[in-house]
Structure formats: C-alpha cells, structure tokens
Amino acid sequence: MTDGALAALGRVPSGLFVLTARHGRKETGMLASWVQQCSFDPPAVSAAFGKDRWVLDWLTDGAAFGVNVVPEGEKGLVAHFGKGFGPDEPAFEGLGVRRSGDGAPVLAAAHAYLDCRVAHRFDAGDHVLVIGRVVGGEVLTAGRPATHVRRTGKHY
Numbered sequence: 001m002t003d004g005a006l007a008a009l010g011r012v013p014s015g016l017f018v019l020t021a022r023h024g025r026k027e028t029g030m031l032a033s034w035v036q037q038c039s040f041d042p043p044a045v046s047a048a049f050g051k052d053r054w055v056l057d058w059l060t061d062g063a064a065f066g067v068n069v070v071p072e073g074e075k076g077l078v079a080h081f082g083k084g085f086g087p088d089e090p091a092f093e094g095l096g097v098r099r100s101g102d103g104a105p106v107l108a109a110a111h112a113y114l115d116c117r118v119a120h121r122f123d124a125g126d127h128v129l130v131i132g133r134v135v136g137g138e139v140l141t142a143g144r145p146a147t148h149v150r151r152t153g154k155h156y
Helices: 003-011 077-084
Strands: 019-023 025-033 035-039 044-048 065-070 112-124 127-139
Touching: 025 044, 025 077, 044 065, 044 112, 065 127
Parallel strands: none
Antiparallel strands: 019 025, 019 065, 035 044, 044 127, 065 112, 112 127
C-alpha cells in the first residue's frame, strides 16, 4: 500500500470510546476508536480488538460489554484508559462508575453508554471484530461525542 493510501486510510474518522467488561468479580476498561453501529434490527454495534488484547478471553458468546462514548474535550478519560491495564490491575480507580445487574461498568463521565452482549466474533486480519447486541443504554450528558482522526492507516 502506498504512503498516500495509508494517509488517506488514517483520515477515516471514528469516535473515542471506553469499552468496559466484567468477568466474574474482575472488571476492566480500554480506550477504543474502532466502534460502529452495524445493525438497526436488532440494534448492534461492531468493535475491533487487536488480537493481542487479553480482554478477548472475556468476550465470549453472550458476555456483557459496555461502550462508553467519550465526550468531546474529555482528556481525563483518554489519558486514564490510554495507558492500558493488565488483567489484575484496577481500571476504574478514582473514577465515578455505575454498576448494576449483569452489565459492564458504566462511566459517570461518559457522554452516553451502550450495554451490549456478544453476539458474534469474526477474524479480521490483525483484529477480532466483536458484534454486540445492544440491550440498553442512555445519553448521560449534553454535548457532543469526541471524534478521532489518525495520521496514518498503520497505527491507532
């Protein structure tokens, strides 16, 4: 692929999200940008995870995960989750988090959130595409969601 094509690929805009998951008593969150609505009926989203992401072990059929939409200008969530967390590290320390039922953690600072259940997983090159059936959600704050444009199509 040419440098020009890679630069153009990087200009495909996306949102900024914190994907959250719970596995038994453990929970985590990660910064993501490759999330997109992919179905109206039933409502569903797709999320791409690098194959090296350990959280994929948690995202089995029917597992809950949350899509927390980062608000425009919210640098704290980006900095906090951008560093990444290991399986036994506390990802939500110091943050307002809502926990209920069998859903994934919801960030109080999110613009909006979606409560999802894993419906399908597909190999997508160096990523795994996870399809989540949307079972709930809410807009939490006024304003707009953050957007992200990359410099190149080879890196986040």
